Amino acid sequence: MTRYVIKRLVQSIPVIFGITVLSFAIMKLAPGDPLANFVNPTISMEDLEASRSALGLNDPWYVQYTRWLSEVVRGNLGYTYAGNHSIRMLIGQRLPNTIILTLSAFILSFAVGVPIGVMGAVRKNTRTDYGLTIFSLVGVSVPSFFFGLLMIYLFSILLGIFPPGGMVNIRARYVGFARIMDIAHHLVLPAIVLSLSNIATVSRFTRSNMVDVLKEDYIRTARAKGLRNKAIVYKHAFRNALIPVITIFGLSIPFLFSGAYITESIFNWPGMGSLGIQAIQDREYGIVMALNLITATLVLMGNLTADILYAVADPRIRH
Amino acid sequence: MQIFQKNSFYDLAYRRFMRNRLAIIGAAITLAFVFIAVFAPVLTPYGPSEFFFSADGTTYSRYAAPSGAHLLGTDALGRDVLTRILYGARVTILVAFSAVLISTVIGTIVGLVAGYFGGIVDGVLMRIVDVVISFPVLFLLISISTILTPSVWIVVFAIGFVRWTNTARLVRGEVLRIKELDFVSAARGVGSTSTKIILRHIIPNILAPVMVQITIGTAQAVLMEASLSFLGVGVQQPTPSWGNMLIDAQRSLVLREMPWIWIPPGTVTLLLVLGIYFLGDGLRDAFDPKQ
Numbered sequence: 001m002t003r004y005v006i007k008r009l010v011q012s013i014p015v016i017f018g019i020t021v022l023s024f025a026i027m028k029l030a031p032g033d034p035l036a037n038f039v040n041p042t043i044s045m046e047d048l049e050a051s052r053s054a055l056g057l058n059d060p061w062y063v064q065y066t067r068w069l070s071e072v073v074r075g076n077l078g079y080t081y082a083g084n085h086s087i088r089m090l091i092g093q094r095l096p097n098t099i100i101l102t103l104s105a106f107i108l109s110f111a112v113g114v115p116i117g118v119m120g121a122v123r124k125n126t127r128t129d130y131g132l133t134i135f136s137l138v139g140v141s142v143p144s145f146f147f148g149l150l151m152i153y154l155f156s157i158l159l160g161i162f163p164p165g166g167m168v169n170i171r172a173r174y175v176g177f178a179r180i181m182d183i184a185h186h187l188v189l190p191a192i193v194l195s196l197s198n199i200a201t202v203s204r205f206t207r208s209n210m211v212d213v214l215k216e217d218y219i220r221t222a223r224a225k226g227l228r229n230k231a232i233v234y235k236h237a238f239r240n241a242l243i244p245v246i247t248i249f250g251l252s253i254p255f256l257f258s259g260a261y262i263t264e265s266i267f268n269w270p271g272m273g274s275l276g277i278q279a280i281q282d283r284e285y286g287i288v289m290a291l292n293l294i295t296a297t298l299v300l301m302g303n304l305t306a307d308i309l310y311a312v313a314d315p316r317i318r319h
Numbered sequence: 320m321q322i323f324q325k326n327s328f329y330d331l332a333y334r335r336f337m338r339n340r341l342a343i344i345g346a347a348i349t350l351a352f353v354f355i356a357v358f359a360p361v362l363t364p365y366g367p368s369e370f371f372f373s374a375d376g377t378t379y380s381r382y383a384a385p386s387g388a389h390l391l392g393t394d395a396l397g398r399d400v401l402t403r404i405l406y407g408a409r410v411t412i413l414v415a416f417s418a419v420l421i422s423t424v425i426g427t428i429v430g431l432v433a434g435y436f437g438g439i440v441d442g443v444l445m446r447i448v449d450v451v452i453s454f455p456v457l458f459l460l461i462s463i464s465t466i467l468t469p470s471v472w473i474v475v476f477a478i479g480f481v482r483w484t485n486t487a488r489l490v491r492g493e494v495l496r497i498k499e500l501d502f503v504s505a506a507r508g509v510g511s512t513s514t515k516i517i518l519r520h521i522i523p524n525i526l527a528p529v530m531v532q533i534t535i536g537t538a539q540a541v542l543m544e545a546s547l548s549f550l551g552v553g554v555q556q557p558t559p560s561w562g563n564m565l566i567d568a569q570r571s572l573v574l575r576e577m578p579w580i581w582i583p584p585g586t587v588t589l590l591l592v593l594g595i596y597f598l599g600d601g602l603r604d605a606f607d608p609k610q
Contacts, residue, residue, distance in 0.1 A: 019454070026462045026463070026466065138593060144546070145549045146581075149581060152574065157575050164571070254452070254453070254456070257455040257458070261550070280550075283465075285466075288462055288465065289462075292459070292462060295455050299455065
């Protein structure tokens with residue numbers, strides 16, 4: 001087991017390195033001069049060139065990359081062109097909000113997706129199963145921005161049950177428990193929108209695993225022993241079918257972060273996604289790059305954790 | 320009707336496919352959209368960027384409600400919504416098919432090389448796949464199309480160059496399995512070259528899973544193009560795209576009062592993606608009798 005963990009850790013070192021190179025390359029390829037926003041228009045070409053040299057912008061790319069990397073590992077993600085705000089501070093303010101949203105969607109995906117998948121497998125080829133299969137396919141097919149707009153239209157505009165956007169009721173200024181309830185109230189629609197497609201993926205995956213497991217010899221043995229169907233499904237089959245679902249844990253993370261971009265911008269959720277969209281509109285490449293770097297690293301760690309959990313749950317995988 | 324050699328792998332798969340009602344529905348929906356894309360100019364009397372004037376002829380007919388002349392009304396600039404949806408099918412299908420062509424070619428080559436030759440080549444290629452996969456797709460796409468000026472072809476290349484990783488992993492796995500089989504050893508035994516083994520023995524055996532992957536990839540490419548265009552970094556106005564037709568719905572007045580602007584383009588996106596998924600599921604079940 002230790003060997004497996006070490007092997008996976010060693011494998012992720014070049015990947016982390018690649019992630020930083022790609023993030024850096026994306027920023028370097030961006031058009032526009034970082035100085036363009038700072039200088040006053042009357043500056044001479046010589047002075048401009050001098051300050052470019054002073055800032056190291058004329059150094060070869062690998063020198064710039066090394067310098068940038070050494071700042072990043074010390075936690076300095078740079079500053080915005082406009083206003084010279086610390087990017088780390090900006091992201092630090094937004095990251096918790098994105099985590100609240102993605103974590104809720106994550107929990108919702110498995111809490112709803114797994115039971116749907118099990119139900120489909122147990123009632124394989126019945127009307128319930130076909131209905132659930134079609135539901136899952138619709139779930140992965142609906143564009144999330146369209147689904148989000150539909151939900152706002154239905155639940156905010158027509159029914160008025162949930163707020164159409166934001167994270168807190170600004171006018172009410174709740175504190176303590178009332179504030180938590182207020183956030184939860186704002187969280188319902190975005191969490192549903194963000195998780196829909198993932199619910200569908202989880203349920204399809206769970207169903208096909210469960211169908212496979214239900215064909216195994218030990219299930220037949222359990223039936224031959226005369227066990228009740230409930231005991232077979234939930235004690236014997238369910239546990240084994242659940243193991244591969246761990247791999248979806250890892251896959252869900254990049255998926256949910258991607259989805260957060262759209263969901264947050266539709267619902268004005270003050271997270272990293274809406275920060276990213278704003279950054280793109282303002283051409284703040286520093287923020288875009290920092291977001292790429294942070295999410296890619298989170299995803300890598302998520303995958304690593306999922307792989308290790310998988311190996312813990314299923315010893316056969318270690319070899 | 321006998322298309323393939325009787326009782327061959329593809330003949331059996333074809334017969335299983337034709338018995339699958341959802342798969343047939345999916346194929347019909349997909350073909351219907353291809354038909355719309357090809358014949359858009361015949362299906363509507365208007366042009367996609369043609370402006371219409373209000374009854375008194377002085378102002379543009381902005382946000383006109385559905386009527387006999389404009390079955391789905393007009394948009395913010397007084398253009399016919401239905402016409403833009405029909406022409407939008409062209410953009411969507413062009414982008415999705417071209418992007419999937421790129422990602423399939425790259426993914427298949429990388430997967431074949433990594434799986435067949437193994438060793439360091441495999442290690443390096445798979446780490447590159449790991450790097451690309453670590454970036455949430457949409458982040459990477461948005462970064463790419465922000466840096467380069469967004470256009471239809473940038474969207475195509477961005478999706479194509481980001482989405483090849485799934486195909487690469489799939490092909491590599493299949494190659495690893497197939498290259499250990501007896502007929503490959505036999506071919507090697509009689510002195511076939513690597514090129515010949517790959518072309519004659521391995522590629523024909525990975526076609527089925529790659530075809531399934533192509534359909535799934537197409538469905539995902541449709542969604543990605545729509546998402547990028549919705550976020551304003553994909554297909555740009557005045558070119559109609561189902562995604563950029565929904566941008567306007569972020570204004571609460573449009574969302575509240577003018578459902579004809581945003582419900583139809585969203586619904587056709589859903590329908591097309593659903594159709595392609597039905598088709599893909601049907602193909603998978605047809606190729607894999609165990610299911």
